[in-house]
């Protein structure tokens with residue numbers, strides 16, 4: 650029933666994992682000076698590890714990207730957490746609970762990966778709660794019905810996978826390893842969303858309409874997840890040269906559209922784009938771009954739920970202060 654091509658994506662994750670093991674066995678010796686050694690590692694598709702010399706800008710770029718990614722996993726728990734108590738069956742509730750918990754785990758892997766670059770997790774969390782660092786704008790949209798949980802799994806987790814599979818080959822070892830684990834779990838998230846929509850779209854006319862409405866609302870924000878169009882993307886070129894990034898925003902967006910068209914057909918749902926059609930010459934679908942002005946407004950804090958998400962995050966952070974204090978006190982006691 651999945652009728653999807655996520656299997657090839659998972660195959661890419663496995664092959665990135667195999668290549669990582671092979672390159673670790675053939676690790677280059679430190680024969681050259683530091684900057685040359687860094688360039689040699691990147692050129693040979695090997696991994697830069699925390700103790701290796703790296704350009705300061707490479708370190709800063711990674712900290713910014715990994716932190717933003719970690720924050721997105723944590724804030725991303727909110728729109729779906731909203732439906733845990735209202736899931737239609739006990740089984741759906743257990744699945745959603747597990748999924749939201751996975752996102753917390755993803756945040757944890759990523760904060761840990763960022764810490765290998767010499768920042769403190771607490772510092773990163775501070776930067777999130779006081780607004781100095783951002784998270785993915787997609788989580789500033791509300792989840793109005795149960796079908797939104799399906800649409801988020803199918804489209805939002807789906808877009809996340811398309812974005813993240815190439816990151817399994819990122820030149821920075823700890824990030825690449827975290828991404829391999831995360832992608833494997835994301836594929837489960839995507840399928841649970843797809844299955845919710847499949848059930849709804851084959852249910853009553855009201856259920857089908859609810860599924861269609863959710864897809865209508867989540868389609869363009871999901872396309873915007875790939876970031877601004879290539880011409881306007883500020884960090885891309887250098888990230889490509891460092892092999893942090895492997896494909897451009899527009900390439901990944903196109904890949905996502907092409908995958909979704911086929912899956913929407915199996916779901917029996919329509920993608921809300923009258924101009925979506927196969928282009929034989931390009932061997933890809935033509936489609937309408939998302940509204941990038943809206944994307945910029947949401948990033949700047951003017952999305953429907955920005956204030957609510959941040960207020961909730963701050964409250965949770967304050968409410969959790971006693972846990973951090975207790976853990977610190979216990980660690981000190983153990984140390985003594």
Ligand SMILES: [Fe+2]
Nearest residue numbers: 722751752755
């Ligand atoms: Fe995740």
Ligand SMILES: [Fe+2]
Nearest residue numbers: 752806835838
């Ligand atoms: Fe996910």
